[in-house]
Structures are given as C-alpha cells and as structure tokens.
Amino acid sequence: MMLRKLAFGAACVALSGLAAGAVTQANAQDSIYVQLPTYRTGPYAGSGIPIANGMADYLTMLNERDGGIGGVKITFDECETGYDTQKGVECYEAAKANNTVVFNPWSTGITLQVIPKAAVDKIPILSMAYGLSAAAEGDVFPWVFNPPDTYWDGLSAIIKDIGEREGGLDNLKGKKIGYLFLDAGYGREPIPLLEQLAEKYGFAVTQYPVAGKEMQNQSSQWLNVRRDNPDYMIMWGWGAMNPTAVKEATKIRYPMDKFYGVWWAGGDDDARAGGAQAKGYRTLNFHGTGADYPALQDIKKLVVDAGKSQVEADKFGDNLYNRGVYNSILMAEAIRTAQEMTGKTAITAEDMRVGLENLNIDEARIKEIGLEGFMKPVKVTCENHSGHHQVYVQEWDGEKWVAASDWFAPMTDVVEPLLKQAAEDYVKSNAPWPERQAECATRS
C-alpha cells in the first residue's frame, strides 16, 4: 500500500515536472554563444570524448588568455547526442533556441538532418571534413561548410598514396582493394567515387560493410578479408569500429602498412588497440599530432594544469584531441573574420556565415595563433566551402603517430565534377530546393 502511495507521489512530481516544461536560457548580450554537440556516452564515445575535450579546451584557452575573441567572451555548453540522430535534432533545436552562432553536428547522420534546416533557420553548419561531400558546393549549400576536405578528397588521397607506392596510378591495374566501412551514411558516402576510380585505373574493389550495432564483432568481415586477400585495405570507421578493425587485422596478420584509414579512423586509442603488431597502420590527417605547439602549450598551462579540462594528462595532444582543437580553431577564426568584416563584436549566426565564407587562415596567421607546422593554410570561398586542402599520411609506430609522407593535394580534378554532379542530384531529389538567398559576401 505504502509503495502505491509513493508511486502516486512520484507520478504527481513527474507531472508537475512536465508542466514546468520548456526551459529557455537567456544569454548575455556581450558574449558569443556556441553550442557544442558532443558524445561522451555510447559506442562512439571512444572517438567522441577526445574531440569534445579538444573543442572545449581551445575555447576555454581563448577565454582565459585573450578574454575571448575580439574582446568578447565565448560562452559554450555541451549537448550530449550519443551519436543518435534523434537527440542530435533535439540539440539543434535547443541550440537554435539559444541563438548559437554555428552548429557542429559531429555526425554525418545529424548533418544530413540539419542541412535543409540551416538555410531556413539561418544557422551555419560547420561539418569539418565529414557530412555531405556535395555540401562543398557553396552556391547550392550557402549555409553548410565542410573544410578542409570532403570524404571524396580523402578517398582520392588514399588512392593517390597507394599509387605512389606502386610506382604510379597505372600500376593499380589488376590490384584488389578492400573497402571496410561503417554501414551508414558516413561509410557509404565514398563508394561512388571508389567505384569510379576502380573503373578508371582498373583495380577491383571488394566491400565489407560493418553494421553499426555489430561494430565490435567484425570476425566475419575479416574472415572474408583473409579469403579475398586484397592488396590494400581502406577503412571508413568511427567509434568502437576502429579499434576492433585494427585488432582483427593484426589477428589475421594483415600487412598493416597496406591498411589505410581515413582521418576519422586515426585515433591513438584506435591504433593502440592492435598492440605492437599494429605498427605501420596508416591513416590520413590534416593537422599535427602531439602537444609541441605554442598554442597547445597555452592550453596545457591555462586550461589543463588549471584543472579546467576533462582531458586525461596522457591523452593531451592525441590525434583526435587535436582534431577537436582544429575544429575550434576554424570556429574561432571564422568568428574573428566575421567581427572584422561586420565591425560588430557580438556577432550573430548570419555574421558567422559570412565569417566562415571568408575564412582565410594563411601561414602568417597560423604562426600568429601559435600553431606553425600544425596545419596548412585553409581558405574557404563563396563557391567552394571545402577547398580540397592538402593532407598527409601518418603511420603508427607502436607508440604514437608519425608523418609518413609530405603534405599533398587530393585528386581535385576527379573530385570536383563529382561534387557538382552530387549537388545537382541533391537539388533534384530535394526539389524545390531554395535558390541561394544568402548573398555571397566578400571582403571589400
């Protein structure tokens, strides 16, 4: 009986909680608010945690060291998505209600959901090197930005590197390349290009899809890999899929130096899972690893050592941590650009779009922010919201990532027409797609 009364009480409390309902949060006028959707829980947390730490720490460092950007503090909070699209949309709605200046979905699925909404709600989407490749076409997707590279740039860069090692792309004829991918929008995105390249250079492609819920059980896929014995393996993995794949590859003694991952398959923990045998595993990258840069030392001094970060001391400067930092650099530089162009300090989301469209981080600026050698210049234009920037291949030496190639450009000539085609297809299948309304803003 008592229990039942308790249940009534609880139900009443719950009901009144529901009635209290929507909670909105006021933001001070003299700050710039950015919501950071993150995932520190769920099967993708292994990749999500370092990124979340990197993003938050760089912004905290700017607040501590410079008092924000242009004298305006950056306020931010995290919204846990768990890599779940439903929750991601909820985060987007919350971000919209709180007037975020930019939205970073951090999931291809969530990106696809919010792309059509961006133009209507006038919130720029920054999907850094993920999401819809076709979004690079700025005239079709004025509100979406995916610098520094698209997935297709990544895939073409891997093929280019393989070609280099074989002594020319023509020598790929008759080779067999295996493609292991997360069976979701993310992993399927590069397939059209892969098939096109296969036709062009005469290599065969075998596909090994890994379902999201079976990420941690890839034995059947790797059994097939052992049977097919492809000359090279390319992986498009994320979250728990990566360490599992590396482990399985070492188990069947696949030659690790012929195993390539895209930049998202390059977490330190991903490679570490394979133990000493994972040595030689190669992934793409577009920024430096380690903490040997002045800006990262500032983060260490002002944020990590001050106890304002959630990062574990030995994970500081890891590849994915630095990727989070890179994402925040893009945001911070876009905010700075927007401030310069509009003359306002507290910019709006529409100003932020202008800032992203005119993003131009040159060598001098990279040096100024204390990241010389960390990254290559990034330039976004009105027409091209991605930019086909240079990448490099890194290799796992058993302890850490080391650069295994110079910076080189992806096959821009192959990717460009494909992007145009894909953007056209997108417009066609999503008709009526709005014409570009946001004017192309250029620096005067």
Added chain:
Amino acid sequence: MLYREAGQFKTSYAADQAVFPLREDRIGLAATLFAAFVLVPVFADDFFLSSIMIPFLIFACAAIGLNILTGYAGQLSLGTGAFMGVGAYAAYKLTSIFPETNIVLLVLVSGFFSAAIGIVFGLPSLRIKGLYLAVTTLAAQFFLEWCFIRIPWLYNYNSSGAIEVPQREAFGIIASGPAASALTRYFIVLAITLAVTVLMKNVIRGHIGRSWMMIRDMDIAAELIGIRPLYAKLSAFAVSSYICGLAGAMMVFFWLGAAEPSAFSISLSFQILFMAILGGLGSLMGSYFGAAFIWILPVVIRFAFPALGIDIGAETVQHLTFMIIGALIIFFLIAEPHGLARLWAIGKEKLRVWPFPYG
C-alpha cells in the same frame, strides 16, 4: 468530492454506453483538448513544439499501434520499428512519385503498405505464440531493416543512403520540409494522432476489438464460440501495422526531416514496447502516459539540471537521466505491474469516494 457520479443519471442506452459516462471526465477531456489546441500553440516556443510535443504525439501514436497488437490482441511484437520504417519509406516513395499530392493524404495512404507487410509477417502468429512469435517479428525487424539499407530504390539512390524529406504542401500550406513551421507540423500530428485514438477507442469497444481481446485471453475458447483466429489475428496485425506505419511516416515527415535506416532499428522497437508496457498494456490512455514518461521526462531532466543552476557536464546529465529513468521504470512496475494507466484508474476510483472512503 468534486469527482463523483452521484446525481448523474443515465436515462438512455446511449448515455449508458458513452465513452466518457462521467461529466467530470468529459470536462477533463475538454480541458485537455483545449490545452492541446489552444494553450500549447499560443504559449509554446519552437523548441517545445518540435522537441517535445511533436515526438511525444508521434510516439503515443506508435504506442497505440503496438498496444492494439500486444495489449489488446496479445501478440507480442518486436518489429514495431521496422513497421514504422515501412510507413516512412512508403510515404517517401509515394511523395517522390506524386509530388503534387497532399502530403497528409500520402502519409495516411502509406500506412496501408505497412499494414500489408504486417499481415505477411503476422501469418506465423496463426501457428506460434508468445515468445516464439516475438522471435519471428524480430526476424521481420532485421529483414526490413536490411531492405532499407540494401534496396537503393527505396531511398531514390541517394549517395547518403538516407531519406530526406522534400518540401511538400497540404491544403495549400507548407507541411513538410525545412520551411514548414513547427505549428503546422504540430497541428497535423495532433489531428492524426487524435483521430487514430478516437477511431481505435470505438473499434476496441466494438465486435472487432472484443474478438481481439478474446483471442488474447484464451484463443481456444474464443475459437469455440465462433471467433476466427485467422481474421482476428491478422486484422490485429493489419490495424497495428497501419498505425505504426502512420507514426513512422509522421516521424520522418513532420519531426526529423530525414532518416537513416538506423532510425528504425531494434532500439526503436524496444522504445515503443517500453512505452506500451510502462503506460499499460491494453490501454489507449496508457500509450500517452508511456510516451510522455519515456520521451518527455528525459528531456525535462536534461534541461532541469542547468535550469536549477546545477553545473554538471552534459554527459553526466545523460548518465543521470539513464539512471533516474531506469530506477523510475523499475519502481513503477513494482508498484503497479499493469502500468501507469492502472495507477490512473486506481486514482480515479479513490477520488470517487474521497474524502469518505468506505469498504
């Protein structure tokens, strides 16, 4: 004191058989409808509408669908998510083929595809029961999910493999796509869900619903007194799948705006099943309670911590939400195994005799 039936005389059969025989219940219903149609649209902001009310109503609709099958007809199903997916993909294909047609009409039609698939996968229920049937519906779940991934025709050969909702109109108003206002989508979802509820309430009171419940309570006895299991079971599968398909189509067109196949995974099936069980199997009211509990409560908890000034990380809130919701589910099911709807009914019983309980 306020809630009692003394003095309310029923003078006709119609009054005696009314859905809401008590005047107080009718007043309560009117107040709820007033809140849903007037107060919410007037006072709610976009976030409240698109992140709380719209998904709540859609999940309530799906839970009603599952409740028809599991709660009223007694056929345990784990394929709800896939049936919702069939509705969503059917609506997507229909609107690609007939772009000019009213989208609300297409959503309503898409349920029939789901119903057809539901009948096919309901056939094993004629031979197998209980947990064994759950396994065959599980097979439906996996098979259909596989189709959503592997048949590119279903998603118009998009390179992303996801269905993206285009802008469509209904009655001259933009109803789906990014330009559709939250209010429009809310009213469409509210109207459809309410219509489904009213319709189902009446079907369940009629001979069809009674035949389902007879099958549920004892299928052999039901057969002996002239209920044909073939019709009863398959009609339950058809109606249930129709409503689930409707909910799935609404989910994509009026809430999410795009969906990957993983949106219709087994976890969605479980989510709906928990709503039905927690709300109360065999209760339409319970479907609403369950949907509110599973969907709205976590959102409220998530935003309650920052609102109360408690500064903890987003992931800690997430963990806490899991723990609180999990503990509450266990607690409510121990307190009342028949779900929140039963608690509600007991509450009303108590109120009738309050403040002078007897017996």
